Amino acid sequence: MISARCWLVAVVALDVAAVGVPRSAAAQTPEMTLARAVAALEATETERGVELLREAIATAPRATPSALRGNAEVRLAVASWSLGFFDSATVHFQAAVSADPFVTLDPEQFNPDLRAVFHAVRRATLVLGVRAPPDTALAPRTEPWPVSVAVPRPGQVRFRLARTGPASRDTLLATTAVDSTATVALRLPVGDSVTRAAGSYRLAVEYSEPGGRALATTLALELSEQIADSLPHELPPADSLYRLEVRWGAPSRASLARGIGLGVGAATIPLLLANSALRGVGGRALTVGATVSAAGVVGYFLGRPRQPLPENVAYNRALRSAWEARNRTLAAANERRRGAVLLRVRVASPQ
Amino acid sequence: MRAAVLGFALAGVLAGASQAQDAPNLLRLGAQAYAFAEYGAAQAFLTAGLNPGAGPRDTLWVASVHRLAHILIEERKDSIAAVWLRWALRAQPGLVVDTVNFPPPVQDAFARARTFVAAGTPGDTLTETTWEWVHGRSETPSGLRMERSGVPLSGFVEGIGSLPAGTTQPLAPGSYTVVVSAPDYFFRARVTREVLPGITTVVRFRLRGGGPSSQALGLLYVASTPWAVLYLDGERTDYTPVAARPVAVGTHRMRLERPGYTPFDTLVTVGRDQRLRLGTIRLRAVGSQ
Numbered sequence: 315m316i317s318a319r320c321w322l323v324a325v326v327a328l329d330v331a332a333v334g335v336p337r338s339a340a341a342q343t344p345e346m347t348l349a350r351a352v353a354a355l356e357a358t359e360t361e362r363g364v365e366l367l368r369e370a371i372a373t374a375p376r377a378t379p380s381a382l383r384g385n386a387e388v389r390l391a392v393a394s395w396s397l398g399f400f401d402s403a404t405v406h407f408q409a410a411v412s413a414d415p416f417v418t419l420d421p422e423q424f425n426p427d428l429r430a431v432f433h434a435v436r437r438a439t440l441v442l443g444v445r446a447p448p449d450t451a452l453a454p455r456t457e458p459w460p461v462s463v464a465v466p467r468p469g470q471v472r473f474r475l476a477r478t479g480p481a482s483r484d485t486l487l488a489t490t491a492v493d494s495t496a497t498v499a500l501r502l503p504v505g506d507s508v509t510r511a512a513g514s515y516r517l518a519v520e521y522s523e524p525g526g527r528a529l530a531t532t533l534a535l536e537l538s539e540q541i542a543d544s545l546p547h548e549l550p551p552a553d554s555l556y557r558l559e560v561r562w563g564a565p566s567r568a569s570l571a572r573g574i575g576l577g578v579g580a581a582t583i584p585l586l587l588a589n590s591a592l593r594g595v596g597g598r599a600l601t602v603g604a605t606v607s608a609a610g611v612v613g614y615f616l617g618r619p620r621q622p623l624p625e626n627v628a629y630n631r632a633l634r635s636a637w638e639a640r641n642r643t644l645a646a647a648n649e650r651r652r653g654a655v656l657l658r659v660r661v662a663s664p665q
Numbered sequence: 666m667r668a669a670v671l672g673f674a675l676a677g678v679l680a681g682a683s684q685a686q687d688a689p690n691l692l693r694l695g696a697q698a699y700a701f702a703e704y705g706a707a708q709a710f711l712t713a714g715l716n717p718g719a720g721p722r723d724t725l726w727v728a729s730v731h732r733l734a735h736i737l738i739e740e741r742k743d744s745i746a747a748v749w750l751r752w753a754l755r756a757q758p759g760l761v762v763d764t765v766n767f768p769p770p771v772q773d774a775f776a777r778a779r780t781f782v783a784a785g786t787p788g789d790t791l792t793e794t795t796w797e798w799v800h801g802r803s804e805t806p807s808g809l810r811m812e813r814s815g816v817p818l819s820g821f822v823e824g825i826g827s828l829p830a831g832t833t834q835p836l837a838p839g840s841y842t843v844v845v846s847a848p849d850y851f852f853r854a855r856v857t858r859e860v861l862p863g864i865t866t867v868v869r870f871r872l873r874g875g876g877p878s879s880q881a882l883g884l885l886y887v888a889s890t891p892w893a894v895l896y897l898d899g900e901r902t903d904y905t906p907v908a909a910r911p912v913a914v915g916t917h918r919m920r921l922e923r924p925g926y927t928p929f930d931t932l933v934t935v936g937r938d939q940r941l942r943l944g945t946i947r948l949r950a951v952g953s954q
Contacts, residue, residue, distance in 0.1 A: 358886035358942040360908035396888075396908040398846030398853055400819040404827040425892035425904035427823055427844070434826025 415443025573610010
C-alpha cells in the first residue's frame with residue numbers, strides 16, 4: 315500500500331514536471347526567439363542577436379515554415395558579415411537559399427556587398443523552389459493554376475503533369491524561361507469532364523540552364539470536382555472608414571444676444587404693462603425672463619451651426635458606391651457560378 | 666627578315682617559352698615589334714615582359730608600360746589600358762609619364778589612372794601584392810587570390826562575392842576592392858587591386874604584430890536603415906551594419922552617408938576595450954520632415 319502511494323506521488327510529481335517543462339519551452343517559439351533576435355540586432359547587440367538566431371534555427375521543428383528559417387538564416391548571414399565573418403555569411407546565405415529558394419534581399423535594407431555575396435551564393439546553390447496554392451478551387455476552362463518557381467540561374471523550366479500509376483502518360487503543361495523567380499499560370503488539362511479528370515497526379519518541374527546543369531522536383535496533386543459555392547457578399551465598410559460630413563461652426567453671438575434679449579423682454583414687459591394691483595407678477599415675470607435667457611445661453615453653446623464638408627460627402631459616397639459595386643460584381647459572379655463544377659486542386663506532397 | 670625573327674620569337678612566347686626568356690629581352694622584343702607597328706606581337710612580348718618579379722622596374726620597363734598602353738588605346742581597349750596603367754602606378758608610384766614620345770591619349774589615360782590610384786585605400790600599408798605571371802596571355806583566365814596567412818582570414822570582393830583564403834576567384838580584368846577581416850585579431854582592411862588579363866593577382870595581409878593588436882582599441886557597433894556608408898574621421902570604412910569594428914581609442918567624427926538621404930554626423934568617443942553600441946540610426950530622406 316505504501317509502495318503504491320509512493321508510486322502515485324512520483325507519477326503526480328512527474329506529471330507536474332512534464333507540464334512545467336513544455337510550458338517554459340512553449341514560451342519561446344522560434345518566431346518569438348526570432349523576434350527577440352531582431353530586437354537585439356536593432357539595438358546592435360549583434361553577438362546576442364547571433365546567439366538568439368542560432369537558437370531559433372536549432373530549436374525550430376522540421377515543420378517550421380521555410381520562410382521563417384530562410385529569414386533567420388539571412389539575418390544570421392548579415393550579422394556574421396557585420397562582425398567580419400564573411401565566410402560564415404556565405405554559409406548562412408547558402409542555408410537561407412536552401413531553406414527558402416524564394417528568399418530575396420530588399421535593396422533598400424541590404425547593402426551592395428551583402429547583395430553581391432547573396433547573388434553569388436544564389437547562382438552557386440543548386441536548388442529549385444516550387445510553390446503552389448496548397449488547396450484551391452478554380453474554373454477549369456477559364457482559370458489557370460498559378461505555380462511559382464525559383465531557380466539559381468536563368469534557364470528553362472518545364473512543367474509536366476502525369477497521373478500516378480503504371481503506364482501513365484505525362485502532358486507538357488508549359489515551358490518558360492525564368493531568370494530568378496516567376497509565377498507561371500498553368501492550364502490543367504481536364505478535357506470535357508472534371509469528373510473524369512479527378513484523381514492523383516504528379517507535377518514534375520524540370521529546370522535546365524544553358525550551362526547544362528539541371529534540377530527537377532515533383533509535387534503530388536489531388537484533383538477532384540467541387541460544386542461551386544456562392545461567394546459571400548462583402549460587409550459594408552466600417553464606420554471608422556467614413557469621414558465626417560459636417561463641421562461644427564463657432565457659436566453664434568447673435569443667437570446669444572437674441573436669447574438674452576428675449577429673456578429681458580419676457581421679464582420687463584409684464585413688469586411695465588401688467589396690472590400692478592395684481593400681486594406676485596414681478597417675481598413670475600423675472601423667473602420667465604431668466605429661464606428664457608438661460609435657454610439662450612444654452613443655445614449659444616449647444617446650438618452651433620453645422621457646415622457641410624463636400625469633399626468628405628463625396629468621399630463617403632465613393633466609399634459606399636465602391637462597396638455596392640463590389641457586391642454587384644460578386645452577385646454577378648455567383649450568378650455565373652451557380653451550379654458550375656469547379657476543379658479542386660490540392661497539393662498532397664509537402665512543398 | 667626582322668619581322669621573321671620577331672614572328673619566330675613570338676611563336677616561342679605563345680608556345681609558353683616566355684619563362685625561358687628574361688623579362689628585359691622580352692621588353693626589347695616588344696619595343697622592336699612596337700616600332701614596326703606589329704602590335705599583336707608587341708602586345709604579347711610586353712605583357713610577358715612586364716612581370717615585375719622577373720626584372721627591374723627601370724626605364725625600359727616604364728617605356729614598355731607606355732607602349733602597351735598606347736597599343737591598347739589604339740585597339741580601342743581603353744578599359745584594359747586603364748587597368749594596366751593603374752597597376753603600373755601602384756607598382757611604381759613615382760613613374761614619370763613620357764609626354765614627348767607618346768600621344769595625348771596615353772598621357773590622359775595616365776592622368777586618369779593616377780587620380781584613381783592616388784586616393785589609395787586604408788589597407789594599402791597592410792597589404793603585399795604579387796602577380797602570378799605563369800602564362801601572361803590574355804587567353805588564360807585572370808583572377809584574384811587571397812593568400813592564407815596562418816590566421817583565419819575572411820574576405821570578399823566588392824560587387825562579386827566571397828573570396829575564401831587560398832582560392833583563386835576568376836575575374837575579368839579590372840580594379841577590384843577586396844575587404845578582408847580577421848575578427849580574432851581585430852583586423853579589418855579594404856584594398857583595391859588590379860586584375861590583369863591572364864594574370865592572377867595574389868594579395869597577402871600583414872596582421873599587426875602577428876597576433877591580437879596591442880594598440881588601444883575599442884569596438885564600434887552601428888546599424889542604419891536604410892543601409893549607408895560609414896565614414897570615420899573622413900575615411901570610408903564599411904557599409905552598415907558594422908559590428909565589433911576595431912577603432913582607436915579616442916573621439917572620432919562619424920558620418921553615415923547615402924545618396925537621397927540627409928547625412929548623419931556625430932562625434933563618438935570610444936574607450937579602451939569599450940563596445941560602443943549606437944543602435945540603428947534611421948536616416949531621413951532628403952526633403953522629408
